[in-house]
Amino acid sequence: MELSPTAYVILGMLRLGKQTGYDIKQLVDKSTRFFWAASYGQIYPELKGLEERGLIEGAADPQGGRRRRAYALTAEGQDALDEWLKTPEDVTLEMRDSALLRLFFASSLPPADAAAIARAAGERHADVVRTLEQLDPPAGMTRTVRDFGLDFHRWCADRFAQMEKDLKEH
């Protein structure tokens, strides 16, 4: 069937119930965005495409005079999502970390400057930890993933703190 990776984010979010494009963006922003982000510029065109393929179905759902279009999964959409969940072929693991890049090239820097980079990197992860802690605890599988995220960013925060310490001692 060949769907774009972000298409599955939408299908997955629609499994939770009928959603508007706006809803989906809100959901993404407080859940998957830490390991899979999506912008309006992707979501709205993708919704159109998924409807044309018959994987989702949209219907006008105005609130007062406020125009809204809410989407729901079709049976085909359910199947497409299930199939994707069961076939972990495309195992995308990408990372871009400008702090590590800087540190990689930092041999020309005084150790104190390198330590400052490590410190900033650690704080950045500590920020994510605080954000995740304040998110309403989810249920089911999403809890497992949130716990992973918390452990992950805590570990990174600690490890960068250790790196900072090591760099300070030359």
Add this chain to the structure above:
Amino acid sequence: MELSPTAYVILGMLRLGKQTGYDIKQLVDKSTRFFWAASYGQIYPELKGLEERGLIEGAADPQGGRRRRAYALTAEGQDALDEWLKTPEDVTLEMRDSALLRLFFASSLPPADAAAIARAAGERHADVVRTLEQLDPPAGMTRTVRDFGLDFHRWCADRFAQMEKDLKEH
């Protein structure tokens, strides 16, 4: 000065000495690619742009009848790199992990299927560990970063293994 993020990869690699575009790609592929990748489609045009700006300087450097163009940092290029290293403003931290995305939506799956996803994710990190272990041990700051990478992927491999175990026990 506003350079593209990948431009700094090139400047950084040129600090190690005169390099061709091909050399830079090889260097990236066995070092920064784990946290900052770059393709030929980026490298060659970027080399042209950096030369136009006067940050690097290229010269024909044929090996036999084989055409080569080797680049070196100019004083301006040195300065641009140093300035970027010292100002950790743009702290990019991006991650895309299709395994976590699948697990996030996996509540509809039998636990055994979810466990399989966690297992595949763990193995993927274990593969990276093996790759990093086989890379020639670098010197200086790059060693610090490699050690971080090793610890990082080891931790992820362990944590996914633990998740797999938890999922198997329902």
Add this chain to the structure above:
DNA sequence: GCCCTCATGTAATAAGTTACATGATTGA
């Protein structure tokens, strides 16, 4: 009245990958 949130959408741009074309050298 004004600002914030809800809500949809698009255009411009940036960023990056893949695939291909081209051609020389080296080593089995």
Add this chain to the structure above:
DNA sequence: TCAATCATGTAACTTATTACATGAGGGC
């Protein structure tokens, strides 16, 4: 001689972000 590696480059495509335009409803 044939495959692999060295070496440069571009075109087409995909993917994603940013910024903007538009407009309604709710609360102060």
